[in-house]
Amino acid sequence: MSGLTLATISHAFAGRRVLDTVSLVIRPGELVALVGPSGSGKSTLAAIAGGILKPDRGRIMRRYARHGMVFQQSRLMPWVDARDNIAFPLRLAGMSADRIAARVQAAAEAVALRRDDLSKRPDALSGGMRARVAIARALAVEPDFLIFDEPFAALDPALRRRMQDLVLSLSGARGFGGLFITHDLSEAARLAHRIAVLDRQGKGITGSLAPPGQPGTRSESAVFDFVETARAEPLLHDLVNVDERALPLESTCDMSGFRRCC
Amino acid sequence: MPSDRGLIRARHWLRLSEWADMLPVLAGRAAWRLGPPLVGIALFLALWQVAHWHYGAFILPSPWQTAAATLTALSGLAGWAALGATLARVLVALGLSAVIGGGIGLLAGYVTLIRATLAPVATILLGMPATAWVILTMIWFGPSHGAILFTIAIVTGPILYIGTVDAVRSRDRHLEDMAASFGATALARFHRVALRQILAALGPVIGIALALGFKVAIMAELVTNVAGLGAEMARARAQMDIDMALANVALAVTGLLLIEHLLIRPLQTRTGHWQGPDA
Numbered sequence: 001m002s003g004l005t006l007a008t009i010s011h012a013f014a015g016r017r018v019l020d021t022v023s024l025v026i027r028p029g030e031l032v033a034l035v036g037p038s039g040s041g042k043s044t045l046a047a048i049a050g051g052i053l054k055p056d057r058g059r060i061m062r063r064y065a066r067h068g069m070v071f072q073q074s075r076l077m078p079w080v081d082a083r084d085n086i087a088f089p090l091r092l093a094g095m096s097a098d099r100i101a102a103r104v105q106a107a108a109e110a111v112a113l114r115r116d117d118l119s120k121r122p123d124a125l126s127g128g129m130r131a132r133v134a135i136a137r138a139l140a141v142e143p144d145f146l147i148f149d150e151p152f153a154a155l156d157p158a159l160r161r162r163m164q165d166l167v168l169s170l171s172g173a174r175g176f177g178g179l180f181i182t183h184d185l186s187e188a189a190r191l192a193h194r195i196a197v198l199d200r201q202g203k204g205i206t207g208s209l210a211p212p213g214q215p216g217t218r219s220e221s222a223v224f225d226f227v228e229t230a231r232a233e234p235l236l237h238d239l240v241n242v243d244e245r246a247l248p249l250e251s252t253c254d255m256s257g258f259r260r261c262c
Numbered sequence: 263m264p265s266d267r268g269l270i271r272a273r274h275w276l277r278l279s280e281w282a283d284m285l286p287v288l289a290g291r292a293a294w295r296l297g298p299p300l301v302g303i304a305l306f307l308a309l310w311q312v313a314h315w316h317y318g319a320f321i322l323p324s325p326w327q328t329a330a331a332t333l334t335a336l337s338g339l340a341g342w343a344a345l346g347a348t349l350a351r352v353l354v355a356l357g358l359s360a361v362i363g364g365g366i367g368l369l370a371g372y373v374t375l376i377r378a379t380l381a382p383v384a385t386i387l388l389g390m391p392a393t394a395w396v397i398l399t400m401i402w403f404g405p406s407h408g409a410i411l412f413t414i415a416i417v418t419g420p421i422l423y424i425g426t427v428d429a430v431r432s433r434d435r436h437l438e439d440m441a442a443s444f445g446a447t448a449l450a451r452f453h454r455v456a457l458r459q460i461l462a463a464l465g466p467v468i469g470i471a472l473a474l475g476f477k478v479a480i481m482a483e484l485v486t487n488v489a490g491l492g493a494e495m496a497r498a499r500a501q502m503d504i505d506m507a508l509a510n511v512a513l514a515v516t517g518l519l520l521i522e523h524l525l526i527r528p529l530q531t532r533t534g535h536w537q538g539p540d541a
Contacts, residue, residue, distance in 0.1 A: 050443040069443040075436050079458055089444035092454070141444065 003028040003177055004049060004145060009058035011044055018044050019055070019202040026177055028063065031215060033180045033188030036198030037238050042181045043072075045198070046149040049179055064145040064177070068138030072150040074130040076122040082108075082133045083118040089141045107136040111166060128159045135166065146178035152187070164190055168216040185230060185239065189223045191215055195230075200238040207235045323505050331509035332516075335494075341513070348483065348490040349517050351407070352475045355414030359471070363419035364426045368460070371430020380423075387420040392478045396485050405486035413482045418471040425467030426460065433459040458533065465530035472526060476518045491517075 004026045011019045018041040026032045036042050047053040048060065050069045068089075076085045086107055090100045108118055111132040122130055131151060138146060148167070152160040164187060171178070171191075182188050188195045195209045211218060211226045218226075231240050307325050314324040323331070335341035370377040395413045403409035437459075438451045446454065483492025491514050498506035 047439065047443075051445070052439045052442045067443075069440070071436070071440060071443075073436075075440040077437055077455065077458075079462070088441070088454075092441070092444055092446050092450060147443075 003030070003063040004179065005059075005061040005063075006045070006049060007059040007061070009045065009048055009055045009060070011041075011048065011053065011055045011057075013044075017202070019048075020204065021058070022198070022202065022204050023058075024179075024196055024205055026179060029175055029177050030193045031171055031176075031178045031180060031191060033182055033192035033195045034198055035182060035185060035188050035195055035236075035239055037200050038183065040198045040200050040238075041202035042183075042198055043149050044202075046147055046179065046181045050147045050149075062145070064143075066141050066143045067145040067147055068141050068143035069147045069149070070131075070134050070138045070151040072153050074122070074134040074151075076130055076133055076137075078122050081119050081121050082113065082125065082129075082136075085122070085133055086118075086136045086140050088137060093141070103140050103142070104136075107140040110139055110170060111136045127155050128162065131155060131159075131163050132166070135163075135170075139170070144176055146176050148178065148180040148182075150181050150183070153182070153184075160187070167191055172216050183239070185227050185236070186223060189226050189230070190218065197235050197239065209233070209235065320504065323508055327505055328508045328512055331505040332512045335506065335509045335513060341494075344489065344491050344494045344510070345513050345517055348476070348479050348492070348514065349521065351410055351483075351490065352414060352472070352479050353521070355411045355479070356418060356468075356472060356475050358411070359415040359419035359422050360468070362415070363422035364464070367423040367426025368430060370423070371427045371460075377427060384420050384423055387416070388424070390417075392417045392474075392481065396478075396482045399482070400486060405488055407488060409486060410479060410482040410488055410490075414475045414478050417478045418475045421471050421474065422464075422467060425464055425471075429460040429463035429467075430456070432463060461529075461533040465526070465533060468529070469522060469526050472521060473518060476514060480514055 004024075006022065006024045009019055009022045010017065022041070022045060024032070024034070024045075034042055034045065044053065046069075048055050050067065076082075077088065080088075083104055086104045087100045090103055095103070104118075108115075113129070113132050113136060117125065117129060117133075120129075122133070125133065134151065152163045155163060167180075168191060170176075180188070180191055185195075189211045193210065193215060195211065197206050197208070198204075199206050209230055212222060230236055310322075310325050314322045319327065336345075366376075366380065370380055392413070395416055399409040399413045399416075403412065433456050437455045438446075441451045441455050479490065480492040480495065482488075483490035484496045485492075487493050487496055491510050495507055495510045498504070498510060
């Protein structure tokens, strides 16, 4: 079983502090959704958890062997086909061609990718298929912890739901723990054991909410009721009510940081 | 029940009929792809012919006369030697400027301090007219093979430098973040993710540098009178042999097209195939 502890993490981009003493403990096998308004530093925290960024301060304790990461907009290499995209982390690890082929096949089957999809380049795949390839790439390393950084934000609602179902079934079958970054409260309530709320200015986790029951067993009405009740919680006030136009410019857009959104 | 042979025959007929259905579509596509360039070439040749009729063969030989003069030039060893000398110079000098200009451009793309320091130098070098370099190198090195190589390299180097800097800066850094999340080292991120994008972006720049390198080579050869197509042109000018002058121009253009289609285009296809045919 796997877990992750982020202890008093602080990070700044070009002198602007994005995260300030953020601590988050994810227990073994637990899938935690991290929610927060735009510009609160969610993706920076995911990048730190995923080893992309080294925090200025704080400690990361990983109680797992390998992690996989699924990103917003899939981040597939456009010059190779789906098969080679899935195989990418395995080639990095210097695995033999036979083992790579077997792992790719298993990962593709897990996300219901067809054989003919595997020989297509990303520009020939739909948004949903690209998301499946990105999940398969993360699964190919046989991770015991998964980090999702708003992976389905760009998908339409029906497709997003199918992808959520896929995550639920994989999580149920494999029992991995994970961190799921999202700003969609319904998505968080469907997928996670617990919802952690990041302060709007990245000054720590302001609190947690636990939807009733276990992920995958919650009915639609239970998720809906939870979200409706949670919206009234003071803890989620910033997430529900924050108007990005009211935020100072440097908070809404990270020019030099991990997201490089502008 | 139909026999196996009958089934095979039926399948063949089906395929043939599919091909027959596809034929007008394929022909239409080919006409759309090849038609406009062929019309453009025909228009150019027609205008040339009209100008020839107007000015006469002494001022402007016809396309046919030029083609005949080109064949005459290529029928002897001297023509091939001139073409080979120019081609070799362009390739060597371009390789040199790719190593130096591209190498420094790669460093400058990653290191802001180097980029900021070299920005004014690159602007000055880009602004220097090629003719000025030809004169300067004639004075520095004399009319030599090295002078021509230096001139081509110094003219194309800044273009390759700026192209490389832009290619490094415009790469998708999110892909490198993705690779980092799977434990890729800085070297692996460069080699497996960044380099591919940089080379793809450099394809058109190399094409431009090649064309410019050819022009500069011929000009430098013409001024220095060192063996090559430019020197042949200088000889044709001295003898007032307009047929031979145009034949050498035709050879230079053919040489450029040969290198572009045999070397540059395959490289562009190999490194930038995912960007589509119009990229």
